[in-house]
Amino acid sequence: MTEREPDREPDRGRLVVEADKRLTEQLRALSRQRMVFFAGLPGTGKSLLVHQLVHLAAGSGRSVHLLQWDVARPVFEATVAGRRYPLLEGVTHPVIRKAAGLWARRALVLWSEHHRDPRHLLAGETPFVGSRFVELARRRDDGAEALLSARSCRFVIAVPSFEVRRFLETRRALRAASPLHPREREDAPPSVLHDLWRELAEVAGRLGLASGAAGVSATNTVGPYDPLVYRRVYELMLRHRHVEVASLDAILPTESLSVYDFAVSPDDLVPTEIEAEEAIHEVERQRGRGMRRGNQAECWSLVSLSPLGRG
Known part of the structure; x- marks a missing residue:
């Protein structure tokens, strides 16, 4: 099979990261790696960094x-096995989350075997919140x-400053009302971004990661978003991986840009129906069908603690 030639002339207007020279150089260096995954909470700039990396x-x-995640997940939910684990109030079932993570590890191996040429780059988002791709x-x-x-x-942990985080939240609310792309x-x-931050900060307090930071007080009262607390939690989760921090300190000119609108055509890793079914069946064998859904705080505890060991 003849492989598609890579895109070489991305729309320069989409490279908004060039407004931040330091961040541009970091992404250019990352673009020379074999695999690059952006980790972090929703609303921290992960999708924008992926978008810019792809074009660079x-x-x-x-x-x-x-x-x-949002491209791979629906395949699992649409299978015969997956229909036993539907969304509940917009929350993905734990069986689906676990199955997607198991599949992702296998997909990386197959991708590496099928694309040995060093010109190939695999990029993606690993949110970890709610156990999304935490297996990685x-x-x-x-x-x-x-x-x-x-x-x-x-x-790469996307860490926006307090000011940039506030801007991202405001922009997200505006895009929800008037999207530039259907996926927005x-x-x-x-409101969900605030809840996730609060849960992460509470976990940080329990793990002793909030000492000396503004995000959690001495009485474990959660304050506004704190980049230091947020970074510490994700660094702990990723202590077995090669990690970089992408500090987002400048507000980039994204007024007319959607992170879901690519000028190039990256290939998505998507499970086949058989692969998705097999992963779900494996989770069922491991844990049974009586998995408790749990709330987001419980998911955060699992996400924060489970990567520290082998289980």
Whole structure:
């Protein structure tokens, strides 16, 4: 099979990151890696960084592939097995989350085997919140571990300043009302962003990661978003991986840009129906069908603690 030639002339108007020279240089360096995954809470700029990386990499001749939760997840939910685990109030069932994570590790191995040419780059988002792709942070004795722990694989924590975070929340509310792309209607609203921050900050307090930071007081009262607390939690989750921090300190000119609108054509990693079914059946064998859904705070505890060991 003849592989598609990489895109080499992305729309320069979409490279808004060029307004921040430091961030541009960091993304250019990342575009030379084999795999790059952006980790962080919703509303921290992950999707924008992926979007900009894709265009920079394509412009340098790389052939880009994407791993995205919102693209892979629906396949699991649409299978015969997956229909036993429907959404509840917009929350993905734990069986689906776990199955998607198991599939993702296998998908990385297959991708690496099928795309040995170094011009290929795999990029994606690993939110971890709600156990979304958290399996990629865990150490496992499988074929994916060597890929995920290699220096050519980077996990990048998107850490906006307090001011940039506030701007992102405001922009998200505006886009929900007047989207530039249909997928923007599915983005978590500011109220959910606030809830997720509060839950992360509470976990940070329990883990002793909030000391000396403004996010959680001595009495564990959660304050406004704090970049330091947020960064500490994700660094702890990713302690078995090669990690970089992408500090978003400048407000980029994104008024007319949707992070879902690409001028190039990256290939999405998507499970087949058979792969999705097999992953769901494996989760059922491991844990049974009586998995408790749990709330987001419980999910955060799992996300924060489970990557620290092998389980």
